[in-house]
Structures are given as structure tokens and as C-alpha cells.
Amino acid sequence: MGKDLVGNHIRKLRFNDNEMTQQQLADKVGVTRQTIVALEKGNYSPSLELAFRIARAFGLPLEEVFFYGEDMDQ
Amino acid sequence: MGKDLVGNHIRKLRFNDNEMTQQQLADKVGVTRQTIVALEKGNYSPSLELAFRIARAFGLPLEEVFFYGEDMDQ
DNA sequence: CGACAATGTAAAATAAACTTGACATTGTGT
DNA sequence: ACACAATGTCAAGTTTATTTTACATTGTCG
Known part of the structure; x- marks a missing residue:
């Protein structure tokens, strides 16, 4: 809907503790790698459901x- | 995407403290009333962005x- | 060098979220 | 009885998320 108000830490999190490849994360949450790429690039924000699954994947x-709004560039 | 794994407390919250009409909530978060109706009925789950705006509207x-998964029917 | 894994990119197609407009129902107040 | 506010519903249309397919780049390892 909106412009670009939702951001994420997916890429960072894939490295930190979790050390996961895009493909592995994609499989784990049940989407294609392209979707992960698009999210990391900030092309769009995910559905709420996918957001929940990704958060779970990282525990x-x-x-x-x-995150939403102000905190955008953190 | 998925079946019906995401639920919400919107309807309850509109009453409790906040006492808001569907239309007022819709205006506050920048969607149409139909969207609120659909969400309360559980027809689909919102975009992550809209989810954030609604949460904000309730503070x-x-x-x-x-909520996601298990907690579904609460 | 050649192979392979991880990532980037891009276009066309499908699915899901959201809008627009219109009408029906229920309850409350006058 | 009439009016009006809040809610429910339905269908068609637009926009955004996600898939599919395909190819290009970089790094590593034999």
C-alpha cells in the first residue's frame, strides 16, 4: 500500500547467530529465494503471515x- | 498466502479502552471500512505495514x- | 582452469490484499 | 413511523506480494 515505511534486519540476522543462506531461509519459511531477495532489498514488505514465519525462523x-517508520534506517 | 494462521483482536480492542467505530479506525489507519470488516471477520490477514498502523492506532x-498459529482461537 | 554454491537481477504470470460502490439489517432516538 | 449510525455483505476492479523461469556475477575449491 504505502511508500516504504517498513524495514527489516533479515540480512543481518541471516549472518549473526543464525548463519543461513537465502535459499535455506526461503525453504524454512516456505517461499522462494526471490521473495527473500526482494525483502532484503526492501522492494516491498511481506504479508503479516510471512513476517511471522520469518521472525519464528530466527527465534x-x-x-x-x-520495524516501522522512524527507526527505518537502523 | 497460507490458510488462516493469523488472527487478531481488533474487534475486542475497538471496544475495550478505545471505543472506536469501524469507520473511525479505518480513517485513522488510512484504509476503507471494508478492509476493517474483512480483517475482523478473518477473511484475510493484512499487509505487515497495515498491521503496524493498526497496532499503533491502539497504542x-x-x-x-x-497473533500467529497456536493462539489462534483466543 | 572448470565446477559449483551463493547472490543479484529482471520480466511475465498468478494470488492475495485493498478499493469502490451499492444495498441490506439492526438498533436507537425523535 | 421516520431518520440515522453502525455493521454486514457481495461483486468487480486495481494494486501489491509472491512465483516461475532464466541468466549474470563473484568467490571458493578441486
């Missing part, structure tokens, strides 16, 4: 993976 | 308004 609460 | 963290 984090949703708002530690995705 | 709550996203995961206190929307």
Missing part, C-alpha cells in the same frame, strides 16, 4: 526483525 | 493485536 519476536 | 505492540 525472535516480530518487532525485532521488522 | 499497542503488534503482537498484542495480531
Whole structure:
């Protein structure tokens, strides 16, 4: 809908503890690698459902993976 | 994408403290009333962006308004 | 060098979210 | 009884998320 108000830490999180490839994350949450690429690039924001699945994949609460508005560039 | 794994407390929250009409909430978060109706009925789950705006409208963290999986029927 | 894994990119197609407009129902107040 | 506010519903249309396919780039390892 909106312009670009939702951001995420997916790429960072894939490295930190978790050390996951785009493909592995994609498989784990049940989407294609292209979707992960698009999210990391910030092309669009995911559905709420996918956001939940990704947060789970990292074992984090949703708002530690995705953020809204002001905090955008962190 | 998925079946019906995401639920929400929108309807409850509109009453509790906040006492808001569907139309008022819709205006506040910038969608049409139909969208609110559809969400309350569980027809689909919102975009992540809209989910954030709705949570904000209630002054709550996203995961206190929307929930995933097990907790579905609460 | 040649092979292979991880990533980037891009276009066309499908699915899901959201809008627009219109009408029906229920309850409340006058 | 009439009016009006809040809610429910339905169908057709637009926009955004996601898939599919395909190819290009970089790094590593034999």
C-alpha cells in the first residue's frame, strides 16, 4: 500500500547467530529465494503471515526483525 | 498466502479502552471500512505495514493485536 | 582452469490484499 | 413511523506480494 515505511534486519540476522543462506531461509519459511531477495532489498514488505514465519525462523519476536517508520534506517 | 494462521483482536480492542467505530479506525489507519470488516471477520490477514498502523492506532505492540498459529482461537 | 554454491537481477504470470460502490439489517432516538 | 449510525455483505476492479523461469556475477575449491 504505502511508500516504504517498513524495514527489516533479515540480512543481518541471516549472518549473526543464525548463519543461513537465502535459499535455506526461503525453504524454512516456505517461499522462494526471490521473495527473500526482494525483502532484503526492501522492494516491498511481506504479508503479516510471512513476517511471522520469518521472525519464528530466527527465534525472535516480530518487532525485532521488522520495524516501522522512524527507526527505518537502523 | 497460507490458510488462516493469523488472527487478531481488533474487534475486542475497538471496544475495550478505545471505543472506536469501524469507520473511525479505518480513517485513522488510512484504509476503507471494508478492509476493517474483512480483517475482523478473518477473511484475510493484512499487509505487515497495515498491521503496524493498526497496532499503533491502539497504542499497542503488534503482537498484542495480531497473533500467529497456536493462539489462534483466543 | 572448470565446477559449483551463493547472490543479484529482471520480466511475465498468478494470488492475495485493498478499493469502490451499492444495498441490506439492526438498533436507537425523535 | 421516520431518520440515522453502525455493521454486514457481495461483486468487480486495481494494486501489491509472491512465483516461475532464466541468466549474470563473484568467490571458493578441486
